[in-house]
Structure formats: C-alpha cells, structure tokens
Amino acid sequence: MSEGQGSKSLGPGAIERPALANETGDYWGSDVMALMLREIGLPYVALNPGASYRGLHDSLVNLLGNQAPQMLLCLHEEHAVAIAHGYAKVTGKPMGAIVHSNVGLMHATMAVFNAWCDRTPVVLLGATGPVDAAKRRPWIDWIHTAADQGALVRNYTKWDDQPASVAAVPESVLRAYKMATTAPNGPVYVCFDAALQETRIGDLPQLPSAARFKAPAPAAPDPASLKEAAALLAKAERPVILVGRTSRDEAAWARRVELAETLDAIVLTDPKTGSGFPTRHRLQGPPAGNMLSPEACEILREADVILSLDWVDLAGALKTAWGDEEINSKVILASLDHQLHNGWSMDYQGLAPTDIHLAVEPDVAVAALLPSLTPRSRPQAPVVPVAVAEAPPSAPADVITPVSLAAGLRDAVGSRTTCIIRTPLAWGGHAWETNHPLDMLGGDGGGGIGGGPGMAVGAALALRGTARLPIAVLGDGDTLMGITALWTAVHYRIPLLIVVANNNSFFNDELHQDRMARQRSRPVANRWIGQRIADPEPDIAMLARGQGATGFGPVRDPAELVRTLRSAIETVEAGGVALVDVRVEPGYATTMALGSHFTRRA
Ligand SMILES: Cc1ncc(C[n+]2csc(CCOP(=O)(O)OP(=O)(O)O)c2C)c(N)n1
C-alpha cells in the first residue's frame, strides 16, 4: 500500500499489515531507535526525509508499520518542528520531529528556538552521515556529516546527544524524553549516526521500559517560603496576580480563578502565553499587551503585593511600571524558569527583584497557596470600571480593520467552542473572550516569523476529533513564510481554519521605519519601502488551493466578511482545511475589542 493510501482507520500513510522484520529475527541499529521512539509514546513524528536517516525511516515504516509513531510528511523542516510545537501547546506532551543531517537541522533551527522560548517540549531527532569516515559515500556523505552537530541547537535545547553505539541508544532516547517533559519543558535533540542505524545487529537486545524513566512528579514549594507568601497575600490590600506561562489544565484554571477570588486580586494576562484567566471575570484587569500597557502599569503600581505566575518578562513589566523609581510592591515569584537560563540566549529577560521565590511550577504554587488562604470577609474597596486604551482612530466603513476582523470572526463563529491558535500582532488586548485554557494558545515564544502556519497545523492535529474549532489568525508575512505547512494538514485530513489578517506588508516593521524617520526628521512617507508585499500581491487563497485546501478571498468588503468566514467554517466542520485571505487596513490596530468591562479599585 503506498503512502497516502492507508486504511481509513489508520489514516494516510499507515500500513495496515506491515511486513514485520522481527519475523525474520534480523535486526538493525535503527530498529532499536524506532522501538525506543515507540516506547516513549511519541504519537507522531513530523519529518522531511533524508538519506542520513534512511535506516531509521525504514524501521519506522517496515518494522513499526508507520504507526505509533506515525509519520507526518512536511514540506519544510521548520514546519516539522513548528507542528510539534503547536501540538505540545495543546496537549502539554511532546511529539517527535525528524530532520535530515546538518542541512535539515539548519532549516529547523528557528522553530526549535521558538519552542525553546515558549518552554514547550519537542523531541527532535536527526542524523549525521557516517561518523566513521571509512563508511562514508563519496561527496554527499561528507557534506552531510558534521562534527558535533548538536552544537547547531545546543544553545536553545535542554539537552542533546549523539549515542556512539546501538547499546547507548535506549538511554539516550529515554533521557531525551525525560528532559523534554520535566518542567520547565523544552526541546531536546538526539542525533543518530547513519552508520549506526545501518549496522546489522542480529538479535534485538533487551529494551528498557519507559515506565521507570518518567519525568519526576512536580516538586512542592519550600514550606517556609510558602507560609511567608501566603501570609503576605493574606494581608495584602491591593494584590495583583500576573498570569504568565500556565498549563492548559482545567482544574488548574479553576484553582487560579479561586485564588484570585479568595484574594480579591486583580489579574493581568499576557497575550504571549495561552489563556490563563476568564476575560470577562470581574477581576480581570486591563489588557496588558505584549509590552505592558499604561493601564496595566497603573494597576501594577497600585499593587502592594504582586504574585507572578511565571510571567514571561517580570523584570520588564516592573521596569515599565516603575521606570527608575523604587519598586515598592512586594514581589512573589512562582517559576522554575531560572533552571533553563544559559549564557547564549537572553530570552530569560531581566532579573526581577523578588521577595519570595517559590521555585515550583506556577500551577503547583497556586494549589499549594489555596489551603492556607481564606476568602476575605471584610468588605473590599469598591471596584469601578475604568476606560481602557484611547479610542482607536475610526476606520472608514468600507475597510476591514484587524479589530473589525475579530468582530466578524466572532459573529461567524457564533456559539461554537473555538481554539484561537494564534493571533496577529495587531490583536492586542482582549480581542477574543476566553473562558477555558484552550480558548487561546498564545504566541510563538521566540518571535520567529514563519512559524505560524506550522504551529496552527500542529495545534489543529492535537484538537482533531474534539468539539473545538481550530482557528489561527495569522499575518500575511507569517503566512507566506510558512504557507507550505498547509499541505501537511490537507494530506493528513487535519481540519483547520486559517484567517490571514493581510495588510500586504511586514507591517510591524513599517512602524519601526516610521519611528526611525520621525526621530531623524526624515520622510515618514518612505516607511513602506522594503516592507510592502505588493506588485504583485501574492494570491494567498490560491497558494492554499494549490495545496488542496479551500482558499477564500481576498475579502476586501466588510459586508462579505462574515458570510465568507461562515462558508470557511462549514468547510472545516466538514473536515477540510480552509484559508480566508482578509485584506485588513493597516494602521487601525487597537488593543480592545470587548469594551471597557474590566474593573479596578477606586
Ligand atoms: C524570522 C523573522 N524574520 C523577521 C522578523 C521581523 N519581523 C517581526 S514582525 C514582522 C512582520 C510580520 O509580518 P506579518 O506577519 O504580515 O504581520 P504584520 O506586522 O503585517 O501584522 C517581521 C518581518 C522576525 N520577527 N522573524
């Protein structure tokens, strides 16, 4: 049975009755590798093929029958890793990605960096041409062999390895999985020597069970620090909770809400991270924005105690709020992030002043704090609505803006349960209401443009078969860089809606050129040069159709928006992949679409 024609139950690429090599008792090095990937429970391996791992490829297909893990063929290695990233953003668990020798790994690097900055587990596997020079084919094996290949990604992976013997493979794979899934999570890389893969080993060695190599249970906070933190929070007059990197777990979400209510604390949430608090809750503060908004700064400055639940940039938030003034709030930090920091990437952000550091996962800290806190009995200061960011410049009625796109999408979605996998840069604030940890998945972690489509496919894969409609709203620049990721969604029947907020520009950077020109009293009118994606305008809907997806648009007329989005949703509900190219007018980006519903103390 050829690839793509698998049985219905197994999906494309799954071979119903693999000719199992173990019937012959004749095993190869890569069989051990494949069996270990099965043992750690990787459901999928997203890949782009290469001769450096032809041995492993054979084992996955002809030994394991392309099931558990099942291959997901990708048109670019960056997509393979971005898919694994998106998948783990939903499930919290890693899938695999396999990339060819040095060149495949080079293509994959940006996506690895995104997963690293997003603290997301990915088991990245790769290969090198034969380490033993005597075994190299002329030319090609030499250019595709590098000493210390892991060095390409070592600065933004938790661990990497290149086992030197077949006997060393099981431990390497087990450790990789354990490292990736021990908090703080992150990508790991294991490189398999091509010669080792292609070594005939005869009988299979006894392979270890993964059961004894699992990630440890989360650590509990230091009791004295916990007591101190609870006491500080209990007597706080104006506590604020900064909800950063939290899990997609429903029970943890409920405990977070309970903590905020118990403390009567204002909650700020970060669009860079997945939804962490109900948008419409009375304690939800103003939109914090990617950089802290003035309204959020005000809330922070008024706080006497700040609890950071692994806020991505706590030092930056404090600095934005206080500037050079002394920070007079007490700061409690719940985070394990310090364990990942290295000397290469500064994604660790500034060093935040911290009065109490609970060195645990934020969800663990919340669960540990709750039993020692009692809901407030004394009446709190009244809460009053406050106005949010300045009203956006009003757009002409005949154009679609990023915010009217959000409104149109809400209209088209109606009462459906959705997962907003990504949002465009122009959607600051609370452009979408959240009531569940899977309502929004946050950003790409590393600010690496081009990862959006792959991440969307991976998240949609994880959501396939659930009642949640997967929607990614992407910039045109992001979409065009990663557009061929759609092919994988179409090929493997992964329902997905991509809405392109298409301003025909790498617009974020137009704003930078605008700033430069103003600062230097130079012509602002030139800001579009080297930024606009026009003449010709790429036909993104056609690029989607060219890969078997259903492409809609370009939609320019506001009156057409909701109708078109509804048709696209129907396509997705029927199991398809739909892309809607919506031409949005740049310059009407705003922070709020829900109105000034939030409250703060008077
Ligand atoms: C790999 C990479 N290249 C370049 C950039 C710089 N950059 C940041 S935002 C941006 C524009 C993205 O364009 P688009 O996705 O269309 O979003 P828009 O700003 O237009 O809303 C660029 C080029 C980046 N972050 N990552």
Ligand SMILES: [Mg+2]
């Ligand atoms: Mg754009």
